[in-house]
Amino acid sequence: GENVEQHPSTLSVQEGDSAVIKCTYSDSASNYFPWYKQELGKGPQLIIDIRSNVGEKKDQRIAVTLNKTAKHFSLHITETQPEDSAVYFCAHLSVRGTYKYIFGTGTRLKVLA
Amino acid sequence: DTGVSQNPRHKITKRGQNVTFRCDPISEHNRLYWYRQTLGQGPEFLTYFQNEAQLEKSRLLSDRFSAERPKGSFSTLEIQRTEQGDSAMYLCACLDPVPNEQFFGPGTRLTVL
Numbered sequence: 001g002e003n004v005e006q007h008p009s010t011l012s013v014q015e016g017d018s019a020v021i022k023c024t025y026s027d028s029a030s031n032y033f034p035w036y037k038q039e040l041g042k043g044p045q046l047i048i049d050i051r052s053n054v055g056e057k058k059d060q061r062i063a064v065t066l067n068k069t070a071k072h073f074s075l076h077i078t079e080t081q082p083e084d085s086a087v088y089f090c091a092h093l094s095v096r097g098t099y100k101y102i103f104g105t106g107t108r109l110k111v112l113a
Numbered sequence: 114d115t116g117v118s119q120n121p122r123h124k125i126t127k128r129g130q131n132v133t134f135r136c137d138p139i140s141e142h143n144r145l146y147w148y149r150q151t152l153g154q155g156p157e158f159l160t161y162f163q164n165e166a167q168l169e170k171s172r173l174l175s176d177r178f179s180a181e182r183p184k185g186s187f188s189t190l191e192i193q194r195t196e197q198g199d200s201a202m203y204l205c206a207c208l209d210p211v212p213n214e215q216f217f218g219p220g221t222r223l224t225v226l
Contacts, residue, residue: 006155032213034213034214034215036217041219042219042220043115043117043204043206043217043218043219043220044156044204044217045115045217046214046215046216049212049213049214089155089156091155093213099144099161099168099169100146100158100161100169101146101156101158101215102158103148103155103156103157104155105153105154105155106153106154106155
């Protein structure tokens with residue numbers, strides 16, 4: 001099982017509110033979980049990541065939590081701003097005999113001014 | 114700008130034609146990935162290189178697809194006898210092993226008519 005499920009597929013929030021995106025994976029050997037932001041016409045850009053030896057990581061308005069037992073991890077954006085509007089992808093690193101990244105299907109976040 | 118460049122940015126071709134894309138990664142990054150991204154989906158792993166060695170190819174990569182990285186620097190992805198189903202964004206990424214961060218290029222958008 002290499003798949004990763006991501007929810008919701010779309011999310012609209014008012015400026016200043018928080019946004020939460022959740023992902024579930026199945027590969028128990030995964031040990032690295034990055035989140036990417038993709039703006040129109042650009043490649044994905046890493047915004048935060050977490051390794052399996054920690055449960056939470058925060059960088060200013062962005063935080064990621066990891067529950068290895070339940071195999072899910074979440075992205076939290078607080079005090080959202082219009083420039084946070086983009087598509088967000090979770091991913092995990094599959095290390096079963098290989099070294100490849102498996103991406104979720106994406107969440108389109110719209111921050112309403 | 115991540116430092117990863119891809120050319121061309123857009124390619125329109127007729128079904129049955131061959132196309133070739135190029136990726137120029139950050140020079141110090143020895144691992145290079147190719148992904149395909151269709152509308153509303155996350156990037157799908159196609160193949161990756163460690164220096165000039167191609168270490169893994171996805172089942173998505175039919176025999177019409179071939180990738181090379183002859184000197185361990187730039188890489189090319191060729192699609193022979195293109196089909197309409199090949200229409201997608203083709204993304205290249207290179208990896209900084211410390212701290213495990215992928216840097217994506219802007220992608221090449223292929224349209225097969």
